[in-house]
Amino acid sequence: MDDLNTETPIQQIRFSGIEKTGIELFMKRDDLIHPFISGNKWRKLKYVLQDAKARNKNHLVSFGGAYSNHLVALACAGAIHGLHTTGFVRGEEVSNPMLSLCKLWGMQLVFTQREQYKNKNALFTEFFNSDAQAYFIDEGGKGGLAAQGCEEILDGVYGFTHVMCSVGTGTTIAGIARQAIKKGMIAEGICMLKGAEAIDAEIAELAGLPVKIHHGMSRGGYGKSDPELMAFIGTFASETGILLDQVYTGKMMTAIVQLIKEGYYKRGDKLLTIHTGGLLGLMGVLE
Numbered sequence: 001m002d003d004l005n006t007e008t009p010i011q012q013i014r015f016s017g018i019e020k021t022g023i024e025l026f027m028k029r030d031d032l033i034h035p036f037i038s039g040n041k042w043r044k045l046k047y048v049l050q051d052a053k054a055r056n057k058n059h060l061v062s063f064g065g066a067y068s069n070h071l072v073a074l075a076c077a078g079a080i081h082g083l084h085t086t087g088f089v090r091g092e093e094v095s096n097p098m099l100s101l102c103k104l105w106g107m108q109l110v111f112t113q114r115e116q117y118k119n120k121n122a123l124f125t126e127f128f129n130s131d132a133q134a135y136f137i138d139e140g141g142k143g144g145l146a147a148q149g150c151e152e153i154l155d156g157v158y159g160f161t162h163v164m165c166s167v168g169t170g171t172t173i174a175g176i177a178r179q180a181i182k183k184g185m186i187a188e189g190i191c192m193l194k195g196a197e198a199i200d201a202e203i204a205e206l207a208g209l210p211v212k213i214h215h216g217m218s219r220g221g222y223g224k225s226d227p228e229l230m231a232f233i234g235t236f237a238s239e240t241g242i243l244l245d246q247v248y249t250g251k252m253m254t255a256i257v258q259l260i261k262e263g264y265y266k267r268g269d270k271l272l273t274i275h276t277g278g279l280l281g282l283m284g285v286l287e
C-alpha cells in the first residue's frame with residue numbers, strides 16, 4: 001500500500017486576541033498530507049482502497065458535486081494506485097479546474113441530472129452491473145471504512161480538552177469522536193449544511209456514541225460565501241500563515257472564534273481544530 005505520510009504537525013494559533021481569554025487554540029495541519037488528496041480525504045479513502053484491492057476491484061466509482069474535493073482526491077489516489085476511476089458529477093455538464101484535474105488523472109466523468117443523481121445505487125447498477133471490477137464508493141466517500149480511517153487523525157494526539165472539525169457527511173467527526181472519547185477529549189463538529197439537524201443521528205450511529213454538532217453556523221448554507229468570511233480568511237492567513245478554504249475550514253474557524261467569544265469554552269480549555277484541507281476550492285474563488 002502506497003501510504004501517504006499522515007504524521008502532520010500541530011500548530012498553536014495566535015489569532016484575534018484569543019490568548020487573552022485563557023483558552024489555547026491549536027490546529028492539526030492535515031492539509032499538509034498531500035496537495036490534492038488533502039486533509040481528511042486520504043484518511044477516508046485509506047481503508048476503502050484496501051478493501052477494493054482485497055476484493056480484486058480495479059475500478060473505483062463514486063459521486064460528488066462539480067467542486068468535490070472527494071472526486072479530486074479519488075482521481076489522484078486512483079492514479080497513484082493504478083486503479084481506474086469514474087466520478088458521477090451532480091448536475092449539467094460544466095468545466096472547472098477541479099474537474100479538469102480529475103480528467104488529467106484519468107477519471108471518467110459522468111454528468112448526471114439532479115433527479116437521477118439522488119439514487120446512487122441505481123446509477124451504479126445501471127452503468128456498472130456487468131462490470132465485476134467496479135467498486136461503489138458513496139458520495140463524499142462517506143461510510144464505516146472511511147470513519148475507521150478518520151479515527152487515525154487522533155493517533156498520537158493527547159492533552160487537549162476538545163477537538164473540532166467541519167462536517168459535510170459527518171464521517172470525519174464520527175471517526176474522530178470514537179478516538180476522542182478514549183482520550184478524554186470532547187469531539188465537536190461544526191455543520192456546514194443548513195437545516196441539517198437530522199445528521200446528528202447519522203453521526204451518532206456511525207460513531208457509536210452521541211456527538212455534539214453545532215448547527216446554525218454554516219453562514220447561509222453549504223457552499224455559500226460572503227465578504228466577511230473572505231475577509232476572515234485573509235486576516236487569518238496574514239496573522240498565522242495558514243490558508244483556510246471558504247467551504248469548510250474557514251467557516252469552521254469563524255464558528256470557533258465566535259463560540260470562544262460567546263464564552264462557550266472556559267479558561268484553561270485546550271482546543272484542537274483539524275485542518276481538513278480543501279484549499280483547491282479557494283483557488284477557484286480568489287480574484
Ligand SMILES: *Cc1c(COP(=O)(O)O)cnc(C)c1O
Binds near residue numbers: 039166172248277
Ligand atoms: C470533505 C471535507 C470535509 C467534510 O468531511 P465529512 O467527512 O464529509 O464530514 C471537511 N473539510 C474539507 C476541507 C473537506 O474537503
